[in-house]
Amino acid sequence: MSSSFKSSGQVSYELRGDVAVMTVSNAPVNALSLAIRQDLVACIKQFEEDDVAKAAVIVGAGKVFIAGADIREFKRPATEPHLPDVIDGIEACSKPVIAAIHGVALGGGLEVALGCHFRVGVKGAKVGLPEVHLGIIPGAGGTQRLPRLAGYEKALEMIPSGVPIGADAAKAAGILDDVSDEADAVAAGLVFARSVIDNGTPLRRCSELVAPAVDAQVFADAKAAVAKRARGQKSPVVCVEAIEVASQTSFADGMAKEREMFMELKNSAQHRALAHAFFADRALGKLPEIEGIAPRALKSIGVIGGGTMGAGIATGALMNGLAVTLIERDDEALGRAKATIAKNVGGAVKKGKLSAEQEQRIFAEALSLSTDYASLSEVDLVVEAVFEDIDVKKQVFEKLDEVCKEGAVLATNTSYLDVNAIAAVTKRPQDVIGLHFFSPAHIMKLLEVVVADKTAPDVIVTGFQLGKIMRKVAVRAGVCDGFIGNRILATYRAAADAIVVDGSTPFEVDEVMLEFGFPMGPYAVADLAGLDIGWATRKRKAPTRDPRERYFTFADRMCEQGWFGQKTSKGYYVYEEGARKGTPNPAVLDILTEERKEKQINAQNLSKEQILDRYMAAMVNEAAKVVEEGIALRPLDVDMTLIYGYGFPRWRGGPMQYADEIGLEKILSNIKAYAQEDAYFWQPAKLLEELVASGRTFADLNAESGNNSAAKK
Ligand code: 3HC
Ligand code: NAI
Secondary structure (H helix, E strand, C coil), X not given: CCCCCCCCCCEEEXXXXXXXXXXXXCCCCCCECHHHHHHHHHHHHHXXXXXXXXXXXXXXXXXXXXXXXXXXXXXXXXXXXXHHHHHHHHHHCCCCEEEEECCEEECXXXXXXXXXXXXXXXXXXXXXXXXXXXCCCCCCCHHHHHHHHHCHHHHHHHCCCCCCEEHHHHHHCCCCCEEECCCCHHHHHHHHHHHXXXXXXXXXXXXXXXXXXXXXXXXXXXXXXXXXXXXXXXXHHHHHHHHHHHHHCCHHHHHHHHHHHHHHHHCCHHHHHHHHHHHHHHHCCCCHHHXXXXXXXXXXXXXXCCXXXXXXXHXXXXXXXXXXXXXXCCHHHHHHHHHHHHHHHHHHHHCCCCCHXXXXXXXXXXXXXXXXXXXXXCCCEEEECCCCCHHHHHHHHHHXXXXXXXXXXXXXXXXXXXXXXXXXXXXXXXXXXXXXXXXXXXXXXXXXXXXXXXXXXXXXXXXXXXXXXXXXXXXXXXXCCCCCHHHXXXXXXXXXXXXXXXXXXXXXXXXXHHHHCCXXXXXXXXXXXXXXXXXXXXHHHXXXXXXXXXXXXXHHHHHHCXXXXXXXXXXXXXXXXXXXXCEECHHHHHHHHHHHHHCCCCCCCCCHHHHHHHHHHHHHHHHHHHHXXXXXXXXXXXXXXXXXXXXXXXXXXXXXXXXXXXXXXXXXXHHHHHHCCCCCCXXXXXXXXXXXXXXXXXXXXXXXXXXXXXXXX
């Protein structure tokens, strides 16, 4: 390894008596950028040459030790010094090097620590190798050093899951040599260094350790278990394979193999998708319209309606420390709502997500139930979750306008209705917003924050704040029929129905989408949600349906027979009593044959690839329209909506990222080809045409928005 790098000062070198303290500072998380790697090499060289320094301590400045490699650099060709070489250089040092960890040591950060001869953590520190979540494996010795230090079982637990562990657990596993009582990492490192110098403790290099042997079956079992959970994502399985390599070869050969596996994944679509998702997560709340604006006070909320959604929203709020006043129409409905909340909260206690004391406090202090709207006079925010009927909602908002205090945020959980129309019945439309939760609301991660024409910026911030308190992923959406998610869903469901009527079966479509990585296919989802819901919507929309729209009757015919899906044990699938997974209902195929006969459709047998192409083209096209109209601010907002609310596989990055990978030109040409059959449905989004014409991608649009840190250089 070359050691001619001159320190740029991002890693400082300072003598404290006979101990050299090297401080890595690259705010905000000390990512191991090129400059940091160069500096580490220079500092280690300086330490070797420094006659005064008897030991060195590596620490991180700010709130963490080191959070890993700089993910943004992964898009560019790797530049020397490579991290594995930097770490080998630390390990090869002839004098003791100690990692003193506070906050987190993640990924390359933990790998740096594993290259040190000793590791000490302060209380509250966490260590982990989360690379798997980025579609890669640890690529700087993590898969080779960790099993040698902590054993294969521990490595198999930590690396494929990517879940960090706390300081005490890390000490128990042998990853940390000590958990210090010192207040900061520098002090902890200095104390540890003193004892190493004074005791002449021999250097301990992970690469030279030999882990106790394990049966090869351990790896086979781990691979099978991990593959099942990963559902198409490659990196968890490769993590297991890389750890297995450590059990089979020398350290040097293992490192070479790890590098090969790492580089292959780093150049994969799955890594690009997961890195996109990582940065998109962080960009969601960065909106120019709310920059620098503080949220309104948020300690207590009101929930109107204690049905499926209201009870779930109340549960989620209570579990996260908010006081909730729930309003229902009568005492009986209140009783039902309370029972649902009790069941939800009880379930959380059983799963260890909540303590029995917290449960008790919720029912003793935090939850109030009432039929009187006046009980809402002091709450900071209200979420309305009554029937999906605009007149009922308007009446509720008129009442809220009368009773709520000035400045209270008035939110509707409507799925489709016009938030502007709801806001207009109040004298304070600036305080009205849509907060669209997903069912079950105390579990599902997504929250669409629906901004109406007059919504005030601090109300938007408060919507995001509620999401944060309730541990949701909040996405900004604009007002339209179905906002971001349900609007796109309606379109790809319509495409699926056309695929089915034109010759495929619902079961084939479901199978294709399962293989793609969705947890369920669209027809299994429809059975779960209840087929009667879509039926009611279709009847409601019948008078305004465009005559050019192809209308399919098979789903209506199923409903006419009383097949509403799981709740009636029959829908697209037949469900044995109590079973959540069904077997295909053959009668559905007869209904489809009838419809084809009536419409004189010659059934065409689409391949799996053709089914996927149509389904995804419909999703991407509608998503592009949603961005074009400003309903979603950026493509990344669509991606995260589909990932967190609709089961889109994260390792594919969402529909827009997927479209970029496939190529927008191909998607557009598919749409144009399908338009030959149905020009009304397959109208290409202008945005898609524009992007293709200018040779740009959805990722370019994300970057142009300036709020996506992945795009920052
Ligand atoms: N590289 C580049 N930027 C990073 C980064 C990284 N490894 N980790 C975090 N950031 C950026 C974020 O994008 C964010 O940027 P922004 O302010 O512009 O949006 C900023 O740092 C702060 O991050 P968070 O908002 O996530 O801050 P938190 O305090 O909530 O969380 C954290 C801190 C726990 C360290 C979290 O950022 C995290 O989990 N980071 C990623 C850790 C990781 O995956 N490490 C492995 C990297 S791959 C690797 O090391 C490969 C190696 O094996 C060769
Ligand atoms: P639901 O029918 O289960 O519950 C509605 C509740 O509101 C009932 O308990 C009813 O008694 C109560 N209610 C009706 N009028 C009231 C009034 N004036 N004052 C007080 N309480 C009143 O309906 P659900 O499914 O909970 O839906 C509620 C809202 O949430 C709807 O707008 C729906 O579109 C939306 N939504 C539903 C989702 C779902 O998956 N069910 C998902 C996301 C949003």
